[in-house]
Amino acid sequence: MSVLSIGLLYGASTLAVMFAGMPIAFALGAVATLFMIFFMPGGSVDTISQNVYEEMASITLLSIPLFILKGSAIGRSRAGQDLYSAIHVWMHRIPGGLGIANVFACALFAAMAGSSPATCSAIGAAGIPEMRKRGYSPGFASGIIAAGGTLGILLPPSITMILYAVAAEQSLGRLFLAAIWPALLLVTLFAAYAAWRYRREYRHAKALHLSGGARSELLTENTLSLREKLQLLPRVVPFVVLLTGVMVALYGGYATPSETAGLGAVLALALIAGIYSVWKPADLAPILTATLRESTMLMLIIGMSLLYSYVMSYLHISQSAAQAIVELELSRWVLLAAILLMVVVLGFFLPPVSIILMTAPIILPPLRSAGFDLIWFGVVMTIVMEMGLIHPPVGLNLFVIKNIAPDIPLSDVIWGVMPFVVLMLVAIVLLCVFPGIATWFSDAIMGA
């Protein structure tokens, strides 16, 4: 059989078993094993468990459960609400300040917890009711939270980034740094939009009130005393210290990425014990069980995805596919657009982990030969996956919002997030025109 037919068969059988509803990890493992039996030299299949073990036993990959533990500890405590309240009381006087405060709270929380849905539910649980109480339209309020939550997969320590670094054989430290400015760019765009949209809704409400209509809460001024502003700080400062401390440990050269994960988890557990008195085994059990559930599910998918790409590479499927793409001699921007479109479509069905590990061997060589920087591409691809978290049909964050504010119709939520999808596209275009947004910071800190 030619490589092309084996490749097509490989792809088709993977799609078939996955759509039949077989768990992704077992589906990838089973297809890879069958192809080892039928198409690889006898005896290859004897080493499957050793292959999976050796691929998984990488300390970089295994930092993922520890980052999840850190996120879960923070995500399941009251830290989100406190962080939100603290930022809110300091910013509420700025026009549109409440919306901007929500964007900032999402970004900070995402950087601490490293999880998009956890950010949405932690900040949204306090932020959405508050924004609606102050007269923000429900769609606008949910858009801010859904979009702000996606920053969790872009800001360090993002799990998506860890996998990309492993799959693309790029420096994880450099990739984390490269994501920071694009994330700040997104935060700025989101905040600017929130301020603009607020002014529009405010003018609209004012005109309505002057013409004899109902008075919207948007027109009500509220003030808080300095005492109220200072009261919340002691609860929030430790978490910000944790966030910066962990980053300093990583970039100051004190700790490797995996040690940073361990340190972050220990500090997060210590903080929730100290501040929220969460330390008894019964309190910790839900945090640990949730961590274990997510880690085991993810790590098995990762292990089997790596076995899957090993077989794909042994049978020359990935190399031939990459070669075929190079030989199409597409212009570099067409190539980039086509690959990003594929990521979007795959995102309808697969979690980012599998997309990255399964497609990296095929898409990265053509991108490299077209002259794209793979660190830069990692950032762009992650923003595309962020869009996948909020655009229909399956954006996960839409459903998290639906969960915390069930009375907002899904159509309102979807229309509310659309402007943010456009802003992410704007960010991608800006990154294409000025790739330095991503690369200058990592180059400045770690050398070109």
Add this chain to the structure above:
Amino acid sequence: MVHGLDFIETEPAAAAAPSGAADRILAGINAIVVKLSSAALVAASFVLTYSVIVRYFLKISTDWQDELSVFLIVGAVFMSAAAIQAGRGHVAIEAITGLLPPRLNMIRQLAVDAASFVFCAYFAWKSWLLLLEAWEEGFHSGSTWGPPLWIPYSLMTVGMFLLSLQILLQVVHGLRGWDRIR
């Protein structure tokens, strides 16, 4: 529908209430394994934190910490795979499954479970052979610390064996449910 990286907020379906003796025994084992695996994850965090401290403050070179953490985490992942499967926590694409009529969906679930069982049991068997080889030949990891590899291999083997058993029970339940419907 699977979409994000983090499924932490999506609670799994509650595990079917254990009915037979086999279910009860496995549920009991899973409950213990989950506790031990949770402890292993926390222990790994402390080992890595310890590693930063001794290297930075005491200037002692670190050799065994990374590898011990790998063993702890790999062990936790494989050992708890069965407990996660009990709550159907291994995500799958559900785009089509919702569209099928209930009877057809039941057959589909049975077929998928049976296929998952065959794969996991095969993997468990290959892990067992690897474990035997590592034990007999005395395989050690190539690091300076050089711990014996039968330790992580045995965790992988036992974990995959428990997972296969868990899926087999789910197949048996599926067959019984099918009988009742007919």
